[in-house]
Amino acid sequence: MSYPTSQPLLELDNISLAFKGVKAISNISFAVADGEICALIGPNGAGKSSLLNVINGVYRPQEGQIRFDRVERPRMRPHQAAELGIARTFQNIALFRSLSVLDNVLTGRNLRRQGHWLGQALRTPGAAAEEDRQREAAERVIEFLRLQPWRDAVVGRLPYGLQKRVELARALAAEPRLLLLDEPMAGMNAGEKREMSRFIVETNREFGTTVVLIEHDIGVVMGISDHVVVLDYGRKIGDGPPDAVRRDPEVIAAYLGTRH
Numbered sequence: 001m002s003y004p005t006s007q008p009l010l011e012l013d014n015i016s017l018a019f020k021g022v023k024a025i026s027n028i029s030f031a032v033a034d035g036e037i038c039a040l041i042g043p044n045g046a047g048k049s050s051l052l053n054v055i056n057g058v059y060r061p062q063e064g065q066i067r068f069d070r071v072e073r074p075r076m077r078p079h080q081a082a083e084l085g086i087a088r089t090f091q092n093i094a095l096f097r098s099l100s101v102l103d104n105v106l107t108g109r110n111l112r113r114q115g116h117w118l119g120q121a122l123r124t125p126g127a128a129a130e131e132d133r134q135r136e137a138a139e140r141v142i143e144f145l146r147l148q149p150w151r152d153a154v155v156g157r158l159p160y161g162l163q164k165r166v167e168l169a170r171a172l173a174a175e176p177r178l179l180l181l182d183e184p185m186a187g188m189n190a191g192e193k194r195e196m197s198r199f200i201v202e203t204n205r206e207f208g209t210t211v212v213l214i215e216h217d218i219g220v221v222m223g224i225s226d227h228v229v230v231l232d233y234g235r236k237i238g239d240g241p242p243d244a245v246r247r248d249p250e251v252i253a254a255y256l257g258t259r260h
């Protein structure tokens with residue numbers, strides 16, 4: 001449990017985001033400590049996915065500052081976020097459905113590839129050695145997430161829970177410092193959720209990967225998070241260790257209680 005002692009990896013200061021004048025995020029500030037698992041919770045439409053999109057540069061907020069590893073990143077684009085070590089999965093699975101598990105995981109290695117595309121196209125010895133290195137790295141992730149039985153299976157034919165795990169594998173293949181997971185357990189049964197929770201915790205422990213995840217299942221959130229941030233109508237209404245957030249009257253009223 002790293003919260004709240006370690007240094008912040010990600011700091012959001014007064015972030016506001018509007019779509020055509022309609023505010024999705026209002027003046028949100030919080031910090032994610034290096035090495036922690038931070039959950040973003042809140043009712044539908046609270047602004048959680050929009051906030052992940054701000055963090056990885058898909059949306060540019062109209063107001064506010066973001067610091068990653070204590071360096072201000074005022075105009076981050078998604079590819080810059082990826083280069084900095086921010087990887088992400090999506091609410092609706094975004095995989096190459098007709099490719100195998102291994103090939104999908106290999107796409108997560110693209111940023112880590114050395115050498116020139118021409119070498120790859122001409123299959124020079126250097127390029128072949130590099131290809132072997134990438135394949136070994138992808139195989140290690142497949143093994144870590146116990147996906148070996150499906151490594152050559154076409155992703156589109158796998159059950160939903162496994163596709164979610166492949167998406168996590170692809171994100172991990174990039175060796176991120178910060179992993180953004182948008183509802184990694186949505187649509188899963190209790191057993192699949194337990195399994196996915198274990199993989200997230202193991203990733204965090206094994207590689208020290210900092211995790212920010214959106215999750216609706218409060219039991220899961222309380223079980224795996226070091227830190228919980230609660231959003232409601234685009235505002236932050238709770239921020240702290242899970243036990244404190246669970247007891248916060250405003251959070252109980254807005255989210256855990258009956259207001260919605």
Ligand SMILES: Nc1ncnc2c1ncn2[C@@H]1O[C@H](COP(=O)(O)OP(=O)(O)OP(=O)(O)O)[C@@H](O)[C@H]1O
Pocket residue numbers: 019023024042043044045046047048049050051
């Ligand atoms: N691209 C967009 N254009 C216009 N409005 C948007 C866009 N994306 C999000 N919104 C609006 O911003 C608000 C926050 O949406 P967001 O998807 O971030 O919420 P959320 O907390 O992730 O919800 P959910 O749990 O349903 O995924 C909503 O009112 C939504 O309608």
